[in-house]
Amino acid sequence: MGSHWHLLILLLVVFSNFLSPPVLSLDARVRVQLFASAENAASKGSVAYTLSPPFRVVAPLPLSVLTGDDWRLVLDSASRQVRLLPSAIGTLDDRVRQAGLSGAELQLLPLGKPLSLHAGTGGAAKKTRLINARVFLRYAGGGLKVIAELPTADYVAGVVGSESPPQFHLEALKAQSVLVQNWLSCRDSRKDIADDTSTMAYLGADYARTKCREAVQATLATQLRESASRRLLKPYFHSTCAGRLSTSQLFQGKPGPSARPAACNTCQASPFFLEHLEKLSAAEVERKLSLELLQVNERDAAGRPLLVSVRQHGRVKKMSGYNLWLLIGQKLGWGVVPGLAFSFEKQGGTYLFRSRGAGHGIGYCQWGGHGLAEKGKNYVEILRFYFPDAVPSK
Numbered sequence: 001m002g003s004h005w006h007l008l009i010l011l012l013v014v015f016s017n018f019l020s021p022p023v024l025s026l027d028a029r030v031r032v033q034l035f036a037s038a039e040n041a042a043s044k045g046s047v048a049y050t051l052s053p054p055f056r057v058v059a060p061l062p063l064s065v066l067t068g069d070d071w072r073l074v075l076d077s078a079s080r081q082v083r084l085l086p087s088a089i090g091t092l093d094d095r096v097r098q099a100g101l102s103g104a105e106l107q108l109l110p111l112g113k114p115l116s117l118h119a120g121t122g123g124a125a126k127k128t129r130l131i132n133a134r135v136f137l138r139y140a141g142g143g144l145k146v147i148a149e150l151p152t153a154d155y156v157a158g159v160v161g162s163e164s165p166p167q168f169h170l171e172a173l174k175a176q177s178v179l180v181q182n183w184l185s186c187r188d189s190r191k192d193i194a195d196d197t198s199t200m201a202y203l204g205a206d207y208a209r210t211k212c213r214e215a216v217q218a219t220l221a222t223q224l225r226e227s228a229s230r231r232l233l234k235p236y237f238h239s240t241c242a243g244r245l246s247t248s249q250l251f252q253g254k255p256g257p258s259a260r261p262a263a264c265n266t267c268q269a270s271p272f273f274l275e276h277l278e279k280l281s282a283a284e285v286e287r288k289l290s291l292e293l294l295q296v297n298e299r300d301a302a303g304r305p306l307l308v309s310v311r312q313h314g315r316v317k318k319m320s321g322y323n324l325w326l327l328i329g330q331k332l333g334w335g336v337v338p339g340l341a342f343s344f345e346k347q348g349g350t351y352l353f354r355s356r357g358a359g360h361g362i363g364y365c366q367w368g369g370h371g372l373a374e375k376g377k378n379y380v381e382i383l384r385f386y387f388p389d390a391v392p393s394k
């Protein structure tokens with residue numbers, strides 16, 4: 001092939017970049033920050049991390065660890081380094097056995113099976129991530145940054161599996177796959193992606209189940225564009241709307257027009273569809289939230305709180321229902337008020353919280369999409385139902 005061909009191909013690549021945002025390909029990779037919520041918590045720097053053999057160390061020095069107990073990851077603030085400390089036993093090089101492996105950044109690779117990384121103290125608090133890719137362990141801002149460099153298709157399949165229960169219909173998984181790809185194309189690609197629900201859940205390689213991979217393969221490079229402007233749609237999605245959908249005005253606590261569609265009638269099979277009740281000690285709630293809950297002042301057309309009054313440091317102030325819901329989730333646990341469609345009542349020494357659904361209720365309802373798929377709708381029809389002003393296209 002002559003050099004003219006190369007020039008032509010180069011020009012085509014340059015032009016196609018101008019014409020449309022990058023379409024995801026199997027070759028591309030994304031960088032995902034694992035255990036993001038643990039590192040963002042108040043306990044920053046105090047989370048215990050461990051790593052189970054087998055694994056291969058690439059840097060600072062090559063080393064294969066085949067068997068043995070878990071290795072510990074320790075942060076050394078004085079030298080701003082990460083140290084990987086072996087378990088006591090083993091037939092390791094003396095240098096490694098005594099000092100461990102240290103560096104501002106360590107690099108690991110899986111050895112025969114996915115890397116098994118753990119965060120937390122054990123029991124229910126212990127989180128495990130299985131990662132089938134190169135992992136970087138970096139000292140950053142007084143904490144440990146665990147970054148996995150994943151092939152994009154693996155990441156999308158892992159998110160689809162982390163965001164969807166195993167019983168979800170293939171067409172619902174395809175709809176989710178398109179939305180995950182849209183979100184990836186809309187984000188600032190210079191930043192690492194967090195693995196928690198503040199962005200999209202990514203729980204590891206074991207969540208990229210066969211059906212999720214199939215959904216990704218069938219929808220690779222499919223994008224959802226606004227019909228009028230042809231702009232890429234920035235998608236929002238949530239677990240269960242419990243019947244009524246809201247608009248993104250809810251994030252700012254502002255009233256807006258009714259959502260399109262306003263109702264979803266297919267998420268009844270969700271475990272979060274029925275009202276969830278939670279009774280908690282008022283003293284404990286107020287201590288953990290550092291405020292007293294007074295009342296909901298305004299709700300949107302779907303019944304979700306737009307503005308609430310709270311008392312903090314003796315002063316009454318207003319905050320958005322969305323911000324209060326996030327605060328309750330972060331401080332009291334996400335199971336207390338799973339859905340943003342919530343209310344509260346103070347009765348003597350207790351608060352009674354009631355909520356419907358799970359998640360914010362904006363955009364795509366995942367259980368509703370599954371319900372539509374069970375009724376025979378394909379992923380294009382499902383996406384067109386939840387996003388009537390957008391079109392999916394390759």
Ligand SMILES: [Zn+2]
Binds near residue numbers: 243264368
């Ligand atoms: Zn729904």
